[in-house]
Amino acid sequence: MSLVINQRTIGEVTILDLSGKITIGVGNVQLREAIKKLLEAGNKKILLNLADVSYVDSSGIGELVHSFTTTSNAGGTLKLLNLTKKIQDLLAITKLLTVFETFSNEDEAVASFK
Amino acid sequence: MSLVINQRTIGEVTILDLSGKITIGVGNVQLREAIKKLLEAGNKKILLNLADVSYVDSSGIGELVHSFTTTSNAGGTLKLLNLTKKIQDLLAITKLLTVFETFSNEDEAVASFK
């Protein structure tokens, strides 16, 4: 099982619905490519929906960080939606909840980009 | 997970609904005990319902054989109901389908004891 990424747009915000695993060798390439394409196309308001991410390890957390910095460096904003309890724990332990803006409600998340 | 045995009576026939695994060290003692008690109590028409048996290995097949011979030696009859495909295969390969009377319909199985 690897990562499946579905793309939706609400207003100016692009939502990537991630489903599957983000671990070493799994999912990281897809996520990088997806973010790169969005930024190249000028879509700079990105919301990653993690509801269906079944497993993340330190490489997966690293990929989220990489997505965040790549987006910021391109003048965009990347936020996180629907963190699973485990992802929340992993981010909290490494003080990354202070870095990412996170939401558990899609409407609120989308509105926050305005 | 081990073997769970539920006992029902229809007329003169005692049905043992087996649920779980019959493998080495799992389920064989319970099954032996259950058959022994039935025979001691004079219940000699025994139907083993295998519908919910999730796994059987050569030891489990051996236990079915042991149940059969113990019952026969006590003047009783033991038949099998609802074989899973895998149990059917394992019995067929070792020519035991010629030994056991098997049924896929409970009413027919019960009626056959008359």
Add this chain to the structure above:
Amino acid sequence: MDPTGSTIELSIDSDFQFVELVASVTDSITQLVGFGPEEAYWIGLSVRESVINAIKHGNKLDVKKPVEVKFVISDDQIVIYVKDFGEGFDPSCVPNPLDPVNLLNPNGRGIFYMRTFMDEVDFQTPSSGGTVVVMRKRKTAKTTGL
């Protein structure tokens, strides 16, 4: 599967509680190799039978003696080695379970099932002692004879 010729080794103490563990490793590996669920099921059963024999007949339930299982996998087949540290035995002396006189014997079907479900089953007696069961299954499978 890439790379071909990967090797996975697993060693357990001689206690039946670990048979399930070997079986679940086997399931993961047959899935990696790409066996179908039916083939994988019977490979798993064969591995259980051989590991149970290694624990029971080989190591005689001596928990201090390990059972060593080695999986050598490639694109199109799996070869499984199951080693115990017992006294060995002569497989040609094992009674045939299909012989009418053995039909109602509660024991004696394990090796027969292994031979039915795997393409090749060999028993080796290394000079260091014990028994090594070598079982091979190719992916373009012969039917199991059912």
Add this chain to the structure above:
Amino acid sequence: MDPTGSTIELSIDSDFQFVELVASVTDSITQLVGFGPEEAYWIGLSVRESVINAIKHGNKLDVKKPVEVKFVISDDQIVIYVKDFGEGFDPSCVPNPLDPVNLLNPNGRGIFYMRTFMDEVDFQTPSSGGTVVVMRKRKTAKTTGL
């Protein structure tokens, strides 16, 4: 668990495709020992992290070099050894991922997670070379600090 002090050993080639296998063995074993699902989850993650490090930093993805994992289990704890055949490293030189300057580094959190979730994490450098990560987790668990 009975007997106490059981040992399970698992050896894989240095390919990420086998990480899942080690993780599933770990899950089976933590279940045997009787860890709760939450503890078992984080033990599994720690094992993945250490095996990934052994493959990546230790054996540098050389499939000919194995990663050897040993589980020593008892009633109340598990000790896990993960051995690679690399050049070793000095764990005291690993940067702290909580340091603000490292916060946005995409790497460098694996060992930190292992130390968070396990009761003890040691790095040994056997004279034969490589690294052995030794991780201990007791069943009467401290909370993970969350």
